Amino acid sequence: MREIRAALFGLGSVNSNLLNILDDREKLLSERYGLSFKIVAVGDSSGYAFNIDGFDKNFIVSHKESGRPVSDLEGYTAKYQPLDDIDLLFEATPVEPETGGEALETTREALSRGVSVVLANKGPVVHAFQELKKLAADNDCGLEFSATVCGGLPVLNIANRDMIAGNTIGFSGIFNGTCNFILDALAKGMSFEDAVTEAQKVGAAEADPSLDIDGWDTAFKLLILANTMFDKDYKLDDVKVTGIRNITTDMIKKEKEKGNKIKLVGKFENGSLTVEPTAVPVDSFLGNCDGWEMGIEIHSDIYGISYHKLYEKEPIPTAASMMRDAVNIFAEI
Ligand SMILES: NC(=O)c1ccc[n+]([C@@H]2O[C@H](COP(=O)([O-])OP(=O)(O)OC[C@H]3O[C@@H](n4cnc5c(N)ncnc54)[C@H](OP(=O)(O)O)[C@@H]3O)[C@@H](O)[C@H]2O)c1
Numbered sequence: 278m279r280e281i282r283a284a285l286f287g288l289g290s291v292n293s294n295l296l297n298i299l300d301d302r303e304k305l306l307s308e309r310y311g312l313s314f315k316i317v318a319v320g321d322s323s324g325y326a327f328n329i330d331g332f333d334k335n336f337i338v339s340h341k342e343s344g345r346p347v348s349d350l351e352g353y354t355a356k357y358q359p360l361d362d363i364d365l366l367f368e369a370t371p372v373e374p375e376t377g378g379e380a381l382e383t384t385r386e387a388l389s390r391g392v393s394v395v396l397a398n399k400g401p402v403v404h405a406f407q408e409l410k411k412l413a414a415d416n417d418c419g420l421e422f423s424a425t426v427c428g429g430l431p432v433l434n435i436a437n438r439d440m441i442a443g444n445t446i447g448f449s450g451i452f453n454g455t456c457n458f459i460l461d462a463l464a465k466g467m468s469f470e471d472a473v474t475e476a477q478k479v480g481a482a483e484a485d486p487s488l489d490i491d492g493w494d495t496a497f498k499l500l501i502l503a504n505t506m507f508d509k510d511y512k513l514d515d516v517k518v519t520g521i522r523n524i525t526t527d528m529i530k531k532e533k534e535k536g537n538k539i540k541l542v543g544k545f546e547n548g549s550l551t552v553e554p555t556a557v558p559v560d561s562f563l564g565n566c567d568g569w570e571m572g573i574e575i576h577s578d579i580y581g582i583s584y585h586k587l588y589e590k591e592p593i594p595t596a597a598s599m600m601r602d603a604v605n606i607f608a609e610i
């Protein structure tokens with residue numbers, strides 16, 4: 278049995294679900310993979326807490342559910358990021374879109390010390406994928422981020438691990454549920470502002486949905502996919518990004534008459550990366566990715582055209598992906 282001393286930075290929806298999964302699947306993880314996860318450090322916006330004996334996972338979840346911060350926990354420290362004496366960091370803090378922010382610094386620091394990192398936060402790999410990959414290799418530790426693209430859909434694993442010796446010719450996908458909801462609401466005749474409010478009401482949009490609406494969240498995912506699939510170092514400047522702000526009910530109606538729906542599509546084709554509202558046939562794969570669904574079609578020279586789709590309303594599949602990444606790093610499968 279190998280005990281993994283883990284830190285969780287960010288204790289919102291994703292990492293709380295991860296704690297529930299690690300608790301619920303404890304026996305299975307130990308019997309099937311020989312792994313036991315001990316949570317020795319946690320962090321939220323109030324700071325960090327460290328407990329060498331391990332925090333009780335349910336206790337941390339209920340502590341946060343009751344609205345209390347990490348600063349109320351025993352072992353609290355305002356400044357120190359507890360990266361000593363740990364094997365693994367689960368990073369699920371909010372994305373800092375411009376630079377990758379503190380999460381990128383923390384990921385660098387962890388990998389430099391030989392601490393493996395599992396990310397749900399896209400920022401670090403959007404801004405420094407090649408650098409972080411090299412740091413992990415140089416320091417003999419793991420870096421996994423399958424949760425960053427399409428939540429629980431293991432698309433990065435399928436493309437990078439399972440399509441062995443294949444050449445991906447191109448791919449396109451719908452990676453952002455918020456835009457799906459807004460476009461659906463526009464199709465029902467709502468104004469753009471009402472459509473955003475509706476998406477916020479059902480929990481599909483953040484209070485500030487601009488990263489989604491302006492296409493950046495889709496661009497982040499497109500970039501992560503392209504860089505890992507082709508082992509490249511594309512930057513955000515390489516992606517042509519158009520969001521959905523200028524889409525009107527009239528445009529959607531006109532496309533409907535032609536048998537199309539408008540979707541925000543991220544696409545890699547002939548070496549170009551684009552995110553733009555695209556008319557797709559209603560009966561096509563992408564035309565059928567609605568609401569809480571995300572999907573991708575991958576064109577490969579020897580693996581045909583494959584279609585992958587996920588329905589994810591709560592981030593339980595995203596959290597499960599983080600657990601899967603950790604098992605892939607530490608278990609001998
Ligand atoms: N939700 C999803 O479906 C989903 C899917 C895939 C990927 N992701 C990504 O996963 C990450 C987490 O998402 P989420 O939905 O769990 O977010 P969330 O519910 O908003 O939780 C964010 C957590 O990060 C903490 N935090 C904020 N700033 C911090 C800092 N500087 N240091 C340490 N902790 C900090 C917050 O602290 P407080 O508790 O004190 O506010 C909170 O606990 C994001 O990057 C998101 O893009 C989310």
